[in-house]
Amino acid sequence: MKQTHIMTTPILSIRNLTVDIPTRHGVLRPVNGVSYDVAAGEILGVVGESGAGKSMAGNAVIGLLNPPAHIASGEILLNGQRIDTLPRDEMRRLRGKQIGVVFQDPLTSLNPLLRIGDQLTETMLAHLDISPSEARKRAIAALEEVGIPGAAQRVDSYPHEFSGGMRQRVVIALALCAEPSLIIADEPTTALDVSVQAQIIALLKRLCRERGTAVMLITHDMGVIAEAADRVAVMYAGQLAEIGPVREVLAAPIHPYTDGLMGSTPLASRGKDRLHQIPGAMPRLDALPPGCAFHPRCPYTQDDCRADPGPRIEDGAGRAACFHPISRTEVA
Amino acid sequence: MLAYTLQRIFQSAIVLLVVGLVAFSMFRFVGDPVDNMLGQERTIEDVERLRGQLGLDQPFVVQYFRFLEGAVQGNFGVSYRQGRPVAEILLERAPATLELAAVSGFLAIGFGIALGVFTAIRRSGFAANAIMTVSLIGVSLPTFLIGILLIYLFSVELGWLPSFGRGETVKIGNWSTGFLTESGLKALILPAITLGLYQMTLIMRLVRSEMLEVLRQDYIRFARARGLRERAVNFRHALKNTLVPVITVTGLQLGSIIAFAIITETVFQWPGVGLLFINAIQFVDIPVMAAYLMLISVMFVGINLIVDMLYFAIDPRLRADRTGAH
Ligand SMILES: Nc1ncnc2c1ncn2[C@@H]1O[C@H](COP(=O)(O)OP(=O)(O)OP(=O)(O)O)[C@@H](O)[C@H]1O
Ligand code: SF4
Ligand SMILES: [Mg+2]
Numbered sequence: 001m002k003q004t005h006i007m008t009t010p011i012l013s014i015r016n017l018t019v020d021i022p023t024r025h026g027v028l029r030p031v032n033g034v035s036y037d038v039a040a041g042e043i044l045g046v047v048g049e050s051g052a053g054k055s056m057a058g059n060a061v062i063g064l065l066n067p068p069a070h071i072a073s074g075e076i077l078l079n080g081q082r083i084d085t086l087p088r089d090e091m092r093r094l095r096g097k098q099i100g101v102v103f104q105d106p107l108t109s110l111n112p113l114l115r116i117g118d119q120l121t122e123t124m125l126a127h128l129d130i131s132p133s134e135a136r137k138r139a140i141a142a143l144e145e146v147g148i149p150g151a152a153q154r155v156d157s158y159p160h161e162f163s164g165g166m167r168q169r170v171v172i173a174l175a176l177c178a179e180p181s182l183i184i185a186d187e188p189t190t191a192l193d194v195s196v197q198a199q200i201i202a203l204l205k206r207l208c209r210e211r212g213t214a215v216m217l218i219t220h221d222m223g224v225i226a227e228a229a230d231r232v233a234v235m236y237a238g239q240l241a242e243i244g245p246v247r248e249v250l251a252a253p254i255h256p257y258t259d260g261l262m263g264s265t266p267l268a269s270r271g272k273d274r275l276h277q278i279p280g281a282m283p284r285l286d287a288l289p290p291g292c293a294f295h296p297r298c299p300y301t302q303d304d305c306r307a308d309p310g311p312r313i314e315d316g317a318g319r320a321a322c323f324h325p326i327s328r329t330e331v332a
Numbered sequence: 333m334l335a336y337t338l339q340r341i342f343q344s345a346i347v348l349l350v351v352g353l354v355a356f357s358m359f360r361f362v363g364d365p366v367d368n369m370l371g372q373e374r375t376i377e378d379v380e381r382l383r384g385q386l387g388l389d390q391p392f393v394v395q396y397f398r399f400l401e402g403a404v405q406g407n408f409g410v411s412y413r414q415g416r417p418v419a420e421i422l423l424e425r426a427p428a429t430l431e432l433a434a435v436s437g438f439l440a441i442g443f444g445i446a447l448g449v450f451t452a453i454r455r456s457g458f459a460a461n462a463i464m465t466v467s468l469i470g471v472s473l474p475t476f477l478i479g480i481l482l483i484y485l486f487s488v489e490l491g492w493l494p495s496f497g498r499g500e501t502v503k504i505g506n507w508s509t510g511f512l513t514e515s516g517l518k519a520l521i522l523p524a525i526t527l528g529l530y531q532m533t534l535i536m537r538l539v540r541s542e543m544l545e546v547l548r549q550d551y552i553r554f555a556r557a558r559g560l561r562e563r564a565v566n567f568r569h570a571l572k573n574t575l576v577p578v579i580t581v582t583g584l585q586l587g588s589i590i591a592f593a594i595i596t597e598t599v600f601q602w603p604g605v606g607l608l609f610i611n612a613i614q615f616v617d618i619p620v621m622a623a624y625l626m627l628i629s630v631m632f633v634g635i636n637l638i639v640d641m642l643y644f645a646i647d648p649r650l651r652a653d654r655t656g657a658h
Contacts, residue, residue: 062557096559103557108550112649113572122568123558158648174558 009080010037011181011214012061017074019053019060019238021285028285030056032238033074033312038182038214043205045229045246046218047261049282052235054218058184060084061216062099063091079181097127100175100213102185102204106167106192110159116143116170117155120177127178142173146203165196169203176207183208186218197221201228222262226250234258237282237293240313242320254327255320256298292323300324340640344633349400351629355622356399359388399622408623413615418623422605426627427507428498429597429604433590435520436528440589441582444532448539449574453566455544464540470533475592479526479599486522494519496601527596531585538581543574576647583639587632 019031030053038044046054059065061076063083076084078098083091095101103109111119120139121132130138136155143151146169148162159167168188175183185204189197205228208215217229225232225246232250233243234257242255253259260278280297283289289296295305304323305311311321319325383389387398402408408418447467451460470478487495499515501508510516546552547570555569594606601607605624612620644650 064553064556092556092559092561094559095557101554101557103550103554105550109554111551111555111569111573113576113647114569122560122564126558126560126564160649171554174554178559 008039010039010077011079012038012216013075013077013080014057014061015075015077017057017060017076018072019056019065019069020072021069023068023286025286029072030069030238030285031060034235034238034240035074035313036233036240036243038216040181040214041209041212042231043208043215043217043229045225045232046216046235047220047222047225047232048235048241050220051282051285053238054235055186056238057235058101058186058216058218061182061184062095062101063088064095093127096123096180097178098180098182100178100180100183102168102171102175102183102188104187104190106164106171109171110167110174112159115156115158116162120155120174123174124177138177139173142177143170145207146170146173146176148173164192165200168192168196168200172200172204172207176211176213179211180213182214182216184216184218187220188217189224190220197224198227204228222250234261237288238285239293239310240321241294242322243313244319249319253320254325255322256300256324256326257294258320259326260297292321300326336644337641340637344637347633348626348629351625352400352403353396355625356396358618358622358625359395359399403623403626408626409619411612411617411620413612413617413620418619421608421620422623422627423506424508425603425605425608427509428602429590429593429606431510432520432523432527432596432602432604433586433593435524436531436589437586438528439524440528440531440535440585444535444582445539445575445578447532448536449543449566449571451536452540452543452547455540463536467533467536470529471537475526475530475595476599478529479522479596482522482526483599493522495522498603523596523600523602526599527589527593530592531589534585535578535582539574539578542577543570546570546573549573572646576643579639579642579646583635583642587635590631591628 014037015035017031017034018029021028021030030051032053034053034057036044046057048054056065056069059069060071061083063086065071071084074084075082078094083094086094110116114122117136117139120142121135124130124135124138125132128135140151140155143155148154148166148169154162159170162170172188175185183204188204189200192200201224204215204217207213217224219225229246231244232246234241234249234253234255236257242249242253242258249258250262253262257278278297283293283296289306290310291307292298292301292305292310295301298305302324311323313319313321380389387395390398406419408422410416411418411421414421447463451463454460473481483495486493494515497519498510499517499519500513501510501516502512503509510520552565552570555565560569593602593604594609596602597604597606598610605627608620609624611617612624
């Protein structure tokens with residue numbers, strides 16, 4: 001099993017990240033004081049219901065928050081260097097070069113009018129000091145690596161000439177072509193056929209392991225987390241609910257929300273199921289309850305949960321943001 | 333792609349046949365050319381002889397067929413008013429209109445795309461908003477009014493540019509061009525702006541809205557996420573995708589530039605086919621009117637055909653669908 005407590009500087013380190021969206025009716029906070037690290041060669045799975053702020057946190061890291069959303073406080077460090085304060089053009093240089101991105105829908109991620117080879121070479125030429133012919137050679141090699149058959153010919157094809165799964169392989173090649181140290185994959189398999197989802201995850205996992213790339217893998221799919229991730233971060237209403245090694249969190253969640261997501265059945269029997277349904281809905285950002293944001297849905301709520309300040313994961317060793325975590329020894 | 337091209341050419345031919353029928357019908361149903369050509373003093377024999385000469389005594393279908401036959405060979409008969417072959421008159425007049433339309437089209441497309449892109453990229457800037465506001469005026473003012481305003485300002489008040497005519501022209505073969513003399517170029521400016529302004533604003537507004545739409549697409553976001561320069565994102569990725577839908581509309585606009593030339597040519601007394609047509613209407617010179625109609629529709633259809641082919645050239649998805657690659 002992979003070592004989970006790596007002592008060297010993590011590739012990505014998010015410290016108390018808060019993202020605000022000012023609106024006419026007040027400030028929304030889709031990401032609220034989130035902290036986590038991703039080490040080299042490690043895959044951190046990020047899960048949570050729709051609207052939990054998973055994508056927003058990813059977008060903050062790559063510096064592509066859509067205004068008026070912006071980082072209100074906290075720090076983002078890449079290889080120990082702060083990147084959230086970088087000027088626009090330096091941040092641009094970092095994207096693609098240091099941080100690769102894979103989006104959800106491969107059908108819309110590729111420019112339909114440009115050959116995939118051209119999209120690969122333009123990315124490399126933007127970041128690497130190489131000649132166009134060298135870039136083309138590397139483009140073909142990159143396509144081979146992600147498992148595109150006949151890469152030398154396919155390099156001149158247009159996106160529509162590939163299936164969805166093949167296109168996502170192309171997108172992965174694009175994300176990795178300048179050899180970034182971090183990959184942010186935002187639901188990379190959600191839009192794909194079930195039959196190719198596992199292949200894509202396996203590919204992503206293999207390439208990142210080989211290169212020691214850190215991965216932030218955002219997904220709804222517990223199967224994907226169990227299969228690929230080393231650690232998992234569970235988000236709820238913009239906050240981190242629980243974080244820890246994947247085996248521990250999935251097998252014995254201590255936050256009631258994570259427990260709800262897992263349902264009561266053993267993980268193996270649910271296979272690639274989506275997250276378990278929890279009664280009620282996640283509160284809207286403009287109507288967050290006081291105290292623990294999960295308390296209206298939590299079966300373990302006590303009086304202290306309803307009062308501010310709500311529970312937080314203590315920096316460093318903490319695992320769950322909960323005043324009354326489930327004690328596994330009692331339950332089991 | 334070949335099948336598609338043939339299909340489009342076939343469609344174009346049908347359109348032209350129908351327009352031909354309309355043009356031809358004018359001979360039968362609008363005015364009586366014999367009345368116009370012979371004065372008050374005429375005999376029945378004169379009328380019959382002329383009818384025979386003009387082929388007006390034949391059955392409708394025969395006349396239509398002969399009209400088409402002639403039209404294909406560029407023979408539109410003889411102008412009732414000038415007594416010369418219509419084709420000859422049209423050829424004389426065509427360069428003036430084509431040069432005017434070409435310059436207007438160039439202005440409309442060039443400035444339309446440039447300003448459209450600019451206002452899309454800088455959508456909240458002051459300059460972009462100012463351009464958008466001014467463009468509203470451009471869309472809402474009628475062409476003749478713009479022409480008159482320009483004449484008033486630049487010819488009457490400032491005296492910089494001529495208010496009518498083509499200036500000096502130079503003959504190159506059968507083509508008389510105004511591009512080679514200073515007065516010819518000066519004379520082009522105001523009519524070209526008048527004719528192109530409306531199309532330019534339309535193209536600009538269209539480019540802007542398409543570009544804003546494209547900039548919201550995932551592949552633009554992905555291009556940014558790959559760390560491409562803003563310039564590459566805007567021009568290499570966004571503009572190309574913007575142009576796909578813009579091309580169709582632009583093609584239609586170019587066709588209407590030639591059609592709208594009638595108004596501009598009248599305002600500026602520009603000696604092109606549009607002015608010829610207006611004069612022909614006054615004299616019920618049916619052959620000229622019919623030939624003009626045919627000429628305009630051939631241009632419309634031709635431009636549309638070219639636009640369709642351009643569509644193919646720019647969008648690989650269409651190419652593949654038609655050739656049957658998966
Ligand atoms: N422009 C905006 N104005 C107001 N609220 C916004 C805006 N953009 C996003 N949000 C809110 O921010 C929250 C976080 O969104 P985010 O996309 O990060 O969720 P997510 O966890 O990625 O969800 P999903 O699983 O659906 O992708 C959501 O509740 C969303 O409604
Ligand atoms: S803090 Fe209280 S309400 Fe929140 S999850 Fe824990 S037990 Fe439930
Ligand atoms: Mg998301």
